[in-house]
Every structure is written in structure tokens, then in C-alpha cells.
Amino acid sequence: MTGAPGLAPTDPPLDHSPAVEVQGLTKRYGAFTAVDGIDLTIARGEIMGLLGPNGAGKTTTLRMLCGLLRPTAGTARVAGIDLGRDPRGAKAKLGYLDEEPIVYPYLTGREFLTFVCDLYGVPGGAERRAHVQGLLELFELADKQDETIAGYSHGMRQKIGLASLLAHSPELLLLDEPTNGLDPRSARRVKDLLQELSRRGVTTVLSTHLLEIAQALCDRVAIMDRGRIVAVGTLEELRQGTQQATASLEDLFLALTGGPEAPGLIP
Numbered sequence: 166m167t168g169a170p171g172l173a174p175t176d177p178p179l180d181h182s183p184a185v186e187v188q189g190l191t192k193r194y195g196a197f198t199a200v201d202g203i204d205l206t207i208a209r210g211e212i213m214g215l216l217g218p219n220g221a222g223k224t225t226t227l228r229m230l231c232g233l234l235r236p237t238a239g240t241a242r243v244a245g246i247d248l249g250r251d252p253r254g255a256k257a258k259l260g261y262l263d264e265e266p267i268v269y270p271y272l273t274g275r276e277f278l279t280f281v282c283d284l285y286g287v288p289g290g291a292e293r294r295a296h297v298q299g300l301l302e303l304f305e306l307a308d309k310q311d312e313t314i315a316g317y318s319h320g321m322r323q324k325i326g327l328a329s330l331l332a333h334s335p336e337l338l339l340l341d342e343p344t345n346g347l348d349p350r351s352a353r354r355v356k357d358l359l360q361e362l363s364r365r366g367v368t369t370v371l372s373t374h375l376l377e378i379a380q381a382l383c384d385r386v387a388i389m390d391r392g393r394i395v396a397v398g399t400l401e402e403l404r405q406g407t408q409q410a411t412a413s414l415e416d417l418f419l420a421l422t423g424g425p426e427a428p429g430l431i432p
């Protein structure tokens with residue numbers, strides 16, 4: 166997808182600090198610990214998958230990394246900026262896709278992308294109009310650009326949400342189940358797009374339950390369980406760590422998160 170429309174011709178960032186540095190990151194709700202002191206370092210341009218059973222703490226982690234949730238303890242640096250000290254500066258460098266993309270239903274697709282450009286201070290003019298048009302084409306929404314988002318299907322909302330993240334050409338993408346609701350062709354396009362962005366130095370942290378997506382797309386995965394990271398590495402490193410030389414990612418996931426046994430599904 167080299168030269169894909171909608172992708173700003175970004176140079177790799179000159180700053181060589183990691184894209185994400187997390188130390189002791191913790192989120193408690195009362196007595197319940199949703200994220201329990203995780204440490205994680207992610208290199209620039211890396212695609213990192215967050216895997217784990219329902220309730221493992223993936224969304225909570227992503228929401229802390231994008232500045233939407235304040236950690237109870239620990240620190241997070243994104244794109245070299247301490248989120249606790251300079252949340253605005255950090256947010257300007259990242260794009261976050263929530264589980265349910267946050268969109269404005271009574272704006273058209275084009276109006277929404279233009280609005281997001283305004284929010285991030287992207288200068289107006291012919292270049293910005295071409296950028297917005299490129300994003301609409303990249304996500305195959307050009308023919309819907311003048312319809313209100315209220316009339317978009319679930320997958321189309323997901324796509325306009327993804328397109329809006331690229332409005333300000335961020336260095337870091339935090340994506341909560343980005344292929345959720347996408348048809349196979351669109352999911353493939355998103356996968357190709359993230360790989361193209363990675364080659365341009367853009368870092369992605371994504372959560373997914375689709376292990377085949379994680380295996381095909383991610384450079385490394387972090388497997389979470391009950392608020393902790395129980396394993397992190399490439400598929401090969403995870404195999405070595407669990408001494409299962411030929412295990413699939415699914416086998417490793419099940420082994421690391423409590424096994425496949427389901428008690429008495431059918432009596």
C-alpha cells in the first residue's frame with residue numbers, strides 16, 4: 166500500500182526513545198484491581214498485540230495509555246512524553262480507537278473527518294481537503310462521504326473511526342479490537358494499512374480476540390490475565406518460554422490463561 170492515499174508522507178521520528186514505556190501501571194476500582202502493576206516497553210514502529218480473556222484488563226490498559234483513564238499507580242510514557250506530566254502533549258501524538266468508535270452521528274463522514282482535523286489543529290486548505298478525501302478513499306467510504314454517520318453500518322462506523330485517527334498523522338495508534346465488525350476485505354485492508362504505517366515508523370498497540378490476526382500482524386504479543394501480563398514476546402519466544410516448540414498461538418494462549426477446559430457445558 167505504498168503511496169496509499171490518505172497516508173501522510175511521514176518521516177520516521179528522529180527521537181529514538183521507545184514509543185511506549187510503562188512501569189508498574191495499575192488501575193484499581195475500590196478493592197478490585199483491573200490492571201495490576203504491568204511493565205511494558207514497545208519500540209517505535211512495532212505492532213504489539215494485547216491478548217487475554219474477557220476482563221483481563223486490555224481495554225483498561227489502552228484507556229490509561231491514551232489518557233482517558235487516570236492510573237491508580239505507575240507511569241506511562243508515550244512517544245517520549247510522560248502522560249502524567251503532559252497529557253495534552255502526549256495525546257497530540259496518538260490516536261485512540263475505543264471498543265465503540267466515538268463518532269458524531271449527525272455529521273456526514275466528510276464533515277466528521279474535517280471536524281477531527283480542526284480539533285487537532287490541522288491547517289485548512291487544499292492540502293487538508295485532499296488528505297480528508299484520501300482517508301475516505303483509503304477506507305472505501307468515498308461514496309458515503311455526504312451521508313450522515315447515523316446511516317452507516319457498524320463496520321462503516323468502525324472504518325470512519327479508524328480514518329479519523331489518521332487525521333493528524335499520529336506517531337502511535339492505540340486500537341481496541343480494530344477489526345471488530347469489519348468484513349474480511351476491510352479487515353485485510355486495515356492489516357495492510359497498519360503494516361504500511363509500521364514501515365513509516367508509526368507504532369500500533371491493538372487488542373484483539375482474533376488470534377489469527379495477532380499471529381499474522383503483530384511483531385510481538387503481550388498476553389494478559391487477571392490484570393497481569395503473563396507472557397510477552399514473539400511467537401517463537403513464547404514457544405521457548407513455555408517449552409512447546411510447535412505450539413500455535415491458540416495453544417499458548419490457552420496454556421497461559423488457564424487451559425481450554427470448560428466445566429460441564431452440556432450436562
Ligand code: ATP
Nearest residue numbers: 194197198199217218219220221222223224225226
Ligand atoms: P474484554 O476482552 O471483555 O473487552 P478486557 O480485557 O478489555 O475485556 P477490561 O474492560 O479492561 O477487560 O476490564 C478489566 C476488569 O476491570 C473487568 O473485570 C471489568 O469488570 C473491570 N472494570 C472495568 N471498568 C470498570 C469500572 N469502571 N468499574 C469497575 N470495574 C471495572
